[in-house]
Amino acid sequence: MLPNALYTDLSGYYDLMCADINYQAQTNTVLRLAQALGNGGKTHLDLACGTAPHIYHFLKAGYQSIGLDINQPMLDIAQQRCPQAQFMLQNMCEFTLSTSVDLITCFLYSIHYSASIAQLQHCIRSVYHALTPGGVFCFNAVDKDKICNNSSVRHSTQHDGSQFVFESGWHYSGQGEQQALNLSISKTCTAQTQHWQDQHTMVAVSFTELEALLLPYFEVHILAHDYDKLTPWDTQSGNAIFACVKR
Template identity: 65%
Template sequence: MSDNALYTDLSGYYDLMCVDINYQAQSDAIRRLHQIFGNDGTTHLDLACGTGPHVRHFIDFGYLSSGLDINQPMLDIAATRCPEAQFTLQDMSDFEVNAPQDLITCFLYSIHYNDGIEKLHACISSAHRALKSGGIFCFNAVDKDKIDNGLSVKHSAKQADDSFTFRSGWHYSGQGEKQSLRLSIEKTNAEETQVWNDEHPMVAVSFAELIDLLAPYFEVHVFEHDYEKITSWDSLSGNAIFVCVKK
């Protein structure tokens, strides 16, 4: 299956696949961080916005929110969910905005969809260029050196007469700048069982390497991956939230 084919072909199942995600808590946590570190502005762009659930919450918070993604079927759903927002078909490693933004977000580890260090650096540069003075770039990331290839997450859901089982997990070989997100969807009904498997190439980076990439452009603050409270990163965990203030 080609890169991103799973998301493109099964975009109608994406929200079901992510049903356990607390989008409101994530959005509210980043809004609080923006209030602390930001410039008091309310223009917002969500990178790799998918079907737009985070954009919906930021609009409800009072932001002038927009989104971009590389999959048009996702954006079609996002436009229905958020008719007030502007959505564009763009690659986050090299994107343009019509006007400078106060806040740029990238949720659900999607920063790793930049599938190499060169593209990750280009994304960081694009975000810096797209922000107003004092604007912030917020995203979550995983440290390649802390990935356990044996771990995965699984959940089940029902839609009409179909039962779904979703599985996902990181995989890193232990060297280099490439890791992958392995995804599986099993759909079962009274007549048949169908299974889709996909593997998305993603960038592998340590937090030390990531901070070095960000430092020329941003003042970098790193927090524990906890959307209920704001806690400084303990330098040990392999998941973190990055809050990057434009220099």
């Protein structure tokens, strides 16, 4: 299977895999952060937008949204879901916009798709240049030093007469600037099971390193990974929401 096949060959299964994610709650959290920290503008860019589950909610909240992704099959589904948004095929590590925006988001840990620290720096710099003065960059991330290699998230669902099981987990060797996201999908229909496995190479950073990369460009707020209430990160948890205001 090709690398990142989930987003190309299997893009039609992506929304099933994410069926238990509360995108409305994630969007509400970003809306509250943008209101508290941002410049009041309503233009928005979602990096690594996938099939546009966040954009769907931003549009409903009155934002004018653009989605950016590196996979055309994901963008094709996104365009169907949100015909009023604009979508662009670009690499988030070297993207440019013709007009800057007030809010940039990147969720489901997709910032880690910048596959090295150098690429992550390019991504952060591109975000900085694409934001209006006082604009906000909001994303979630995982701290490489807090990854538990034995833990994974699993869920199953029925669709079109088939039983699907999705599993995902991080793996970090403890050294270097890369971690893996391991994904597996199985589909069972009339006693026949198909399996797919993907391993995505992603950038590994500690939150201390990530904050240091952001600080030259942004005022950085690190919050608990909680989409029900806004509270500061407790410095122990391995997941967090970053809200960064353009300097």
